[in-house]
Amino acid sequence: MQDIRPAGTARERVLDAALALFAEHGVNGTSLQMIADRLGVTKAAVYHQFPTKDEIVQAVINPALDRLDQIADEAEARRGRGAQVRAVLAGVVGLVVEHRRLSAVFSFDPSVARLIRREPAVRSVERINRLLTGPDPDDATRVAVAMVSGGLIVAGIDPDLIRLDDDALREHLVNTALRTLGVRR
Amino acid sequence: MQDIRPAGTARERVLDAALALFAEHGVNGTSLQMIADRLGVTKAAVYHQFPTKDEIVQAVINPALDRLDQIADEAEARRGRGAQVRAVLAGVVGLVVEHRRLSAVFSFDPSVARLIRREPAVRSVERINRLLTGPDPDDATRVAVAMVSGGLIVAGIDPDLIRLDDDALREHLVNTALRTLGVRR
DNA sequence: GTCTATAAGAAGATAGAC
DNA sequence: GTCTATCTTCTTATAGAC
Numbered sequence: 001m002q003d004i005r006p007a008g009t010a011r012e013r014v015l016d017a018a019l020a021l022f023a024e025h026g027v028n029g030t031s032l033q034m035i036a037d038r039l040g041v042t043k044a045a046v047y048h049q050f051p052t053k054d055e056i057v058q059a060v061i062n063p064a065l066d067r068l069d070q071i072a073d074e075a076e077a078r079r080g081r082g083a084q085v086r087a088v089l090a091g092v093v094g095l096v097v098e099h100r101r102l103s104a105v106f107s108f109d110p111s112v113a114r115l116i117r118r119e120p121a122v123r124s125v126e127r128i129n130r131l132l133t134g135p136d137p138d139d140a141t142r143v144a145v146a147m148v149s150g151g152l153i154v155a156g157i158d159p160d161l162i163r164l165d166d167d168a169l170r171e172h173l174v175n176t177a178l179r180t181l182g183v184r185r
Numbered sequence: 186m187q188d189i190r191p192a193g194t195a196r197e198r199v200l201d202a203a204l205a206l207f208a209e210h211g212v213n214g215t216s217l218q219m220i221a222d223r224l225g226v227t228k229a230a231v232y233h234q235f236p237t238k239d240e241i242v243q244a245v246i247n248p249a250l251d252r253l254d255q256i257a258d259e260a261e262a263r264r265g266r267g268a269q270v271r272a273v274l275a276g277v278v279g280l281v282v283e284h285r286r287l288s289a290v291f292s293f294d295p296s297v298a299r300l301i302r303r304e305p306a307v308r309s310v311e312r313i314n315r316l317l318t319g320p321d322p323d324d325a326t327r328v329a330v331a332m333v334s335g336g337l338i339v340a341g342i343d344p345d346l347i348r349l350d351d352d353a354l355r356e357h358l359v360n361t362a363l364r365t366l367g368v369r370r
Numbered sequence: 371g372t373c374t375a376t377a378a379g380a381a382g383a384t385a386g387a388c
Numbered sequence: 389g390t391c392t393a394t395c396t397t398c399t400t401a402t403a404g405a406c
Contacts, residue, residue: 010371026295028213031399043401045372053400104335108293110211129345139349143357146343147336147365150289154335160314160327172328180332180365195389216381228382230390238382 011049013039018056023102027057027111058115061106065121067095072127081134085183086174088131089148093173096152097166104157132181141181148177196234198224203241208287212242212296242300246291250306252280257312266319270368271359273316274333278358281337282351289342317366326366333362 008016017038021030032053036043050056071091075084096103106112116122132145155161155173164172178185193201202223206215217238221228235241256276260269281288291297301307317330340346340358349357363370 026211026213028211029295042373048371105293105295108290110214110290139353140357142345143340144361146340146346147361150339151332151336155331158331161331164324168324172325176329176332176365180361227391233389
């Protein structure tokens with residue numbers, strides 16, 4: 001996840017390099033050669049860690065998907081819609097801020113979308129969405145939730161916001177999201 | 186912009202096919218072969234209309250960028266921040282709803298971003314942003330505007346929202362954006 | 371875990387006929 | 389405006405040595 005060659009197993013180094021390159025060039029714009037070059041090894045060395053490029057993509061996005069499930073688990077354990085919404089927002093904002101410029105370009109990547117469409121991955125996203133809308137939401141609520149989800153993901157890459165430190169960005173994002181959703185702070 | 190082979194000049198047919206494919210597969214995931222296949226012609230026929238793939242991308246996004254400038258022009262002609270914000274939102278929401286599922290995947294495409302980074306294209310986006318934040322905005326405002334911009338773009342592809350008709354979606358988006366920005370309706 | 375070497379195909383792009 | 393044919397480069401992926 002960092003720019004300078006990080007320590008860790010060879011597998012982890014591949015994932016770190018891939019994540020950075022995917023975020024900048026997109027999955028389709030990132031070749032195995034680029035990943036290998038960034039690590040100072042050959043393509044074959046990368047293929048030793050992962051049988052296909054798709055499996056690299058999968059391994060890169062899996063931790064984020066797992067986090068979404070954890071967030072949903074914790075939120076569902078809360079009592080009351082306000083508390084659940086707050087728990088989801090805290091979790092998602094934490095995830096987004098942690099990744100900053102990575103999340104947005106990546107979230108809308110067609111190749112990532114392709115992998116997420118099948119699998120329980122969709123379920124994780126739907127759970128989060130459902131926790132924010134509540135049961136049987138009206139159209140205005142659906143729109144507000146969609147804007148919050150999208151807005152949070154995109155906020156990390158906004159050039160106007162990169163100078164904000166993580167704590168400040170987290171607080172503003174949560175407050176703005178609550179206002180958008182019409183939940184009292 | 187439609188799925189069935191549209192009429193028009195050969196150039197327009199190329200742009201229509203390219204837009205649809207770019208939105209689904211991303212720019213990098215769309216080859217000239219795919220564009221040609223969709224039109225039932227060869228790659229060479231496509232190259233007769235555009236010297237490079239980049240110029241196709243450019244031609245596809247230019248109308249949207251022009252619209253942003255028009256929107257900024259009209260908004261700047263208004264008196265008072267509330268009126269300017271409302272004018273920008275009406276314009277941007279109109280643009281987004283008009284394109285629906287196209288805008289989001291496309292807006293965050295690394296190849297599109299590369300083309301937009303240079304050129305007066307950045308200026309158009311910055312003008313819109315500036316009209317929404319107002320002069321010398323605080324951090325909370327910057328975050329709110331970033332979330333609105335991102336949220337609006339993403340809203341078009343949300344599966345929860347596709348069944349909404351254009352009029353309803355437009356109204357909800359404007360209202361939600363105004364609430365997020367803390368502007369009275 | 372990493373290497374060299376290579377296959378097999380698709381990419382962007384060009385030349386020139388019709 | 390569209391075609392066939394071709395070039396070059398890059399792609400994912402494999403085989404097998406160290």
